[in-house]
């Protein structure tokens with residue numbers, strides 16, 4: 001794997017969707033592609049999603065995961081995310097660079113939101129709140145930065161309920177005047193592909209979903 005410069009991690013986009021001069025170096029095909037903000041739960045899941053979307057969209061990964069239980073784990077996961085983007089952007093076959101944006105890390109707000117549902121089973125109400133918050137943050141980011149589409153890597157995991165993600169995504173999309181890209185990324189061996197790619201990119205793969213309550217669960221990532 002080639003080493004390269006650190007990917008740009010910004011709180012704002014560095015490209016302007018209307019600036020054709022800035023985009024012309026990537027060719028006309030890029031100018032026609034819509035921009036998508038992809039909520040990313042982690043580097044490994046984002047590998048297979050980026051591969052699947054790269055020919056259709058200009059991708060910005062929005063790493064927004066206040067559910068992660070402690071800062072050291074958050075940093076490990078973000079570091080894997082950044083390593084993937086750096087390797088992807090400098091690989092010879094890269095269709096075009098991916099942008100990476102770090103959302104706010106607010107674990108106290110997450111714990112406040114899921115209060116009363118701490119012991120809910122994985123996939124239940126606690127997860128619904130957690131997923132909704134992360135989708136909502138991604139939609140807000142997308143709307144503020146001129147994106148047409150948003151989606152999430154969460155459906156890569158076989159442990160995540162796609163119907164729940166879809167319902168939340170569609171409801172949020174209406175409120176933000178965006179289109180939620182309805183794709184179940186675990187289909188067509190998406191999960192298997194994420195494992196293959198995360199091994200190829202030598203990425204850290206966590207063994208639990210994220211919050212402290214998922215550490216003792218067998219729900220997986």
Ligand code: SF4
Pocket residue numbers: 067068122123126127128130131209210211212213214
């Ligand atoms: S198990 Fe995962 S999705 Fe559910 S609340 Fe915890 S971090 Fe969020």
